[in-house]
Amino acid sequence: MSTDTPNTQSLSLIPPRLPGIIFTLALVAYIVAVTQRSSLGVAGVDAIDRFDASATALSTLAVMQVVVYAAAQIPVGMLLDRFGPSRLIITGAALMAVGQIIVAVAPTIEVAVVGRILVGLGDAATFVSGLRIISAWFRPRKVPVMQQWFGNLGQLGQFISAVPFSTLLHLSEWTVAFLTTASLSVILVVAAIAGLKDVPGSRFGGQPMSLSGAFSTLGAAFSRPGTRLGFWSHFTTQFPGNVFGLLWGYPLMVQGLGYAPQLASALLILPVVVGMFVGPLIGLLTARFPLRRSNLVIGIAITSAIFWSILLLWPGQPPLWYYVIVLVVTGGATTGSNIGFDFARTFNPSSSYGSASGIVNVGGFTASAIAFLTIGLGIDAVTGGAEPTWDAFRVAMWTFPVLTVLGIAALLHVRNQTRNRMAAEEGVVVAPLWRALARRMRRRGDTRE
Template identity: 25%
Template sequence: MEKQNNSYRWIVFSSVLLAYFLIVSQRTAPGLITDQVMKDFQISAAVVGLITSIQFVAYSGLQIPVGLLSDRFGPNRFLIIGTLLNGIGTILYSLATHESILLFSRLLVGVGDATIWVNVVLILNQWFKGGEFTRLLGLAGVAGSLGSLLATVPFSSLITLAGWRPVFLSTGIVLCFISGLLYFVLEKKAKQNGKKDLTALVRQPQKHEKTSTILKRVLSSRQAWATFFCHFGVVGTYVGFIGSWGVPYGMNVLEVSRSAASQLMMYGLIGAIAGSLLISQFTSRLGSVKRSYLAIQIMIFLSWVTLFVIEKPPFMLAIFLLFLIGFGHGGGPLTFAIVRSTFPQKEVGVVTGFANTGGFISAVLLPFFFGQVLDMFQLAPVEVGYHYGLLIPVIFTLIGLIGGMLIKEQQKSTKPLAKSSEII
């Protein structure tokens, strides 16, 4: 295909990665100002929790619909609109005068965010060949991890210097600018750089299957469920633990300061960046996504088992294990390499959304179940609750490992997905 041999694809890649980097930073940045928002708006922790959760509810609920729509109408406009919604939502958040505006602004951010990863995968799938695609997914993972890193010390320092409203306002304006950049790169200039070969095809009348038929086919595909379980185990356990109980675990079980516990979580983030860089390169050379992914899943599973078995691990061992768990999380994009190589191009979007939902559901369920376990042992010494709470990520990563074993590698077929339910 002309697109995949055109040097313009690297401009597309850079623009898409810039958008993804900044959008990921806004997933967790509001957590830096929770206390300030409660004070400024005189609202309770429960209301803040609702404002935070609405973003992720929108994200998870829209993954499959966005995949369906992007498969049918193309990914470019959805990525552009999603980035713009993210920017507008962030601007509204910075200008909010009432908690209802805060809630609506985070809803907009969640809707915008829901369009991003699915369409990043689809755009890379259009512009890059198989070997390049796998490696570049890893770089996309690095961009996401760096975005998360931006939402820690750097963003916190800016807020300390300038206040939270100017910082979020500036970020929103930049996101709106990036949306305009994406429109220029993906729509205007791309017509002269590799898009013409597809324009005629797009304009031809096409018969579209019913949405219910596509969904039924996906939900009956064992391969699709395998990718769902893989993402559930590899991504959700890392995000769910680091973002909720990681720091309290360090303080209550390892008996270190809040600062030291935060640094412990930072090693997990460093591991994720290293994993994103190295795993995709290794997998591309190995030539087998499944073997690489299984090795990662085994490593993550054994790391969580070790944290569970050793009730109070030495601090250096905890650093090493959190690094390994983060490193494995860096291999999460391999889920979408499997999707790309297995399913026909017209259904990559919906299966990508389905698999991505698995990681999000895990990230939501883990903190909840972990908290339930802690409540069960609230009369026991604090380390006992955390000990049994670690059974949750052990079980979740075991599910991911089972998903990895269920995967069947094959060349992408042009036949309908109906056959994919028989490939295992």
């Protein structure tokens, strides 16, 4: 694993509160990005009426945003290494503002797709830039915990979409609501220009490099099995919460389960709230047991798949209490995706962290794009284009367990490659979990004797 660390001497010389201020600015940027990203999920039913769209067409609107987000992660990572995070956050906020303005005034779904593409591009630049700022402003031991706080507090953007934005959408109308969210990104541009810094002692970071050098850095990052382990960790754990919050959660509850819009809006933010509590714990476990991070990812993914499978197999419509449990599990499981970025950080030098984190971030959003489209196609196949029922969602949502199983299989394969490389290059041999637990129990028994 990489041993690159922030400059601890420079960290000791800066004002104690400054890292917290920089973290807060980066966090606000991510909250705004999540707000722009998730606004379509709350407006999904309204979008069907406004654009007279089918479930597949609505999926296409979300898929285009997510595909652009995923496709942009590689160039964004390269740009991050070259220009530093502040410039990317500012540019991303500007793109999201323009995109939401286009969505606000779009006369057809085709024009709205263009707007959501711009939102996806701006969103793509924000999260990995925030991670780079955290790695520069906090000591290595604290980075996993701060990454979890960042990833989970950023989901407050879903709360803003689910409550204030949803309320505004239904009290006013489509154009007013989306123009208001666009103004948040405009405010963010001003705030980031005024106060954001890449590294202690410098306004902007980044390392000048040629195009061939950037591709060389990207190739080196991808060639490391630890980076690919991060990719599949993110792929396996991130997409259920993403798909639920960005598009299909609200229609599933209102059209499929027949919940009142107010209840659906409240439940939409439940996984976010759960993640805020579970995320820091996962961060502590990640820092405490760095050689067992993949076991944590696998356990999280299996738990999520089991609870969703039971929900879909439930005779008739599932009761509200069990559905709430599934959302709690989903919220906790989604936070496990941030472990993927810790793989990118520890298995790569800091000079290629942007490229490596971009590769990791492609994972979850690739899975999300597949799930968005598969669910939309599944719903239309069952309903023939009519309003979806719970039976239609029950068939389509099997995408969740199936994709999870595929992700775990790929993760196990690349984990074996990663551990073989660690053993060959660093002499670090990671025993199977059951063997390590048995060894620990024997040691405890010897101690007691």
